[in-house]
Amino acid sequence: MRFQIERRAEPSSFMRFGAPVYATFSTLVVSSIMFALLGHNPADTLFAFFITPLMTINGISEWLLKASPLILIGCGLAIGFRANVWNIGAEGQLVIGAVCASGVGLFYPAPESTLLLPLMVIAGMAGGMVWAAIPAFLRARMNTNEILVTLMMTYIATLLLSLLVHGPWRDPDGYNYPQTALLPDAAMFELFDPMYRLNTSILITVVAVFAMWFFTERSFFGYKMSVGGAAPLAARYAGFKQSRSIWVGLLISGGLAGIAGMAEAAGPLGQLSAQISPGYGFAAIIVAFIGRLHAVGIVLGGLLLSLLYLGGEAVQLSLGLPSALTSIFQGMLLFFLLASDFLIFYRFTPSPKPTKGGVT
């Protein structure tokens, strides 16, 4: 039987929420096949990937710890994506946020001060915003493509971090490892339980999720930005300025990515080294898409992507599979999600008659 593609009269609201589930399911099916090809029992591997990491309290703590930056960055990116502002360089803004915050943490004259941590949050946010302001300025004023500029800024940020930890900021007592000294205690987020790494920075993420929900669903400016993204001509007719969306989209996402970087430095890392993020800034792009650019969806997407990181590490340890499987999973998930989105607007119906020759 042949099928043809037919445009739905109305976008299917069922598929709008079904698509992420569909995509997750397809990813599981294809990855099972992949595991089988790599010579592993698919059921056992999937269990080791997705279930085992969550069977301990430590696992849950790590799950939330990794989900937090993903959700935080995802919220910011989604605000931009809604307005068709493509910040692809959250990874760089995260790095600069961590650098600025650690700079404050390491060199503030009063390392015991209770002001230190709030100052670091501000420094991290400001760093991320400055790093995003450059592409925002170039896009708003010179019409320079922000995708390419934010990406280039990411490479530059990574090199800047490497320069600092190999050079001026290297810990003199660090046996020549490319890393800074440990941040003072007052520069660290409090742990919920000294046994586990989950810390209070997750509260920032919770606040950000609510703020993002309010901004996108309840504020007039958030609405204007979404109109600008969905219907640029209508937005222009209504007098909504595009350049303002560009600035807001990039500054918010840059600031949140900066805070995420700061929270990594002042949380699980406790210092800077040449590599501080396993690609959270890029994975957050997928989080934003999986979450349909909505606050609730982004929380779920962040939890899913965080689990992919945990699973990747788990099967590397237990089964010796490469941890790069995580990025294959990430890519596949986004791939299937985008493909399933098609079903929101189109459906497959049986063809009335098979055509001969195939070319129509």
Place this chain on the structure above:
Amino acid sequence: MDLFIAIFTGTIIAATPLIFAALGELVVEKSGVLNLGIEGMMLVGAAVGVWVSYAGLPMPLAIMSAAAAGALASLLFGVLALTFLTNQYAAGLSLTIFGTGVSAVIGKGFGSAPIDALIPLEIPFLTEIPVIGPLFFNYDPLVYFSFIMFGLISWFLYKTKAGLVVRTIGESPESSHAIGYPVIKIRYLAVMFGGAMAGLGGAYLSLAYTPLWVENMTAGKGWISLALVVFAAWRPARILFGAWLFGSMTILQLQGQALGISLPSEVLSSLPYIATIVVLVVISKNWQFLALNFPTSLAKPFRPAE
């Protein structure tokens, strides 16, 4: 003089992967499709090239496999963007993320063991000429092939009817469809060609330039190639010049010491990225010039009317 030769040849060599990837993307964009997955396809090509060469198969086969792998990877984007009418930005990004992962898994077994590199051709008489020989006739075959591809693509796009059809589709897929051209099929072919060229660019990195497999070894070269196409205002000859410009930036970092530049290596390494931003700003200001050459339907999903 030796330093000049080193910089000149180094620039040509460093520009080669960019030329392959950017020329491929040029054809894709001329057909009205924007594939942001170059970085991923280059990585897949680089990893597959090393894989095949590791298996003891001859070099030409390794190169061809890399191109085939790039084309295959591009189909992932093609299906999303052309059949499922996805947002092309998102589809390209998913290809880059996916390709990064796949290449890392493929390359996991190689460690960083060096492989037999692609070696420069010895051309009788020509290579031996002093100065001229080392400057122009002492490259590996892929460098020459990149120039051949440049000639072929320029000729194809601007001198053949098929090239005209590709450009017409990039301008107006609706009218091309109305005249009876298979828009989607031609766009698929363009996307696959772009993938094969990106795969070649990747293979050049891992088989000739470095030559070994390092995770994420493209280090943004795919994205720079994308910027090159904009910088070139969708004209082949300007891609060549742009690639040399970026190649010379890369070579500064290798020859920095010889030139007496005592900046930290990170500063020199950031030059190509900074140059990309500067170049993009300069070219975007000249929007009239861009608009003249810009494929009008770029990145807009198209579905033939029923």
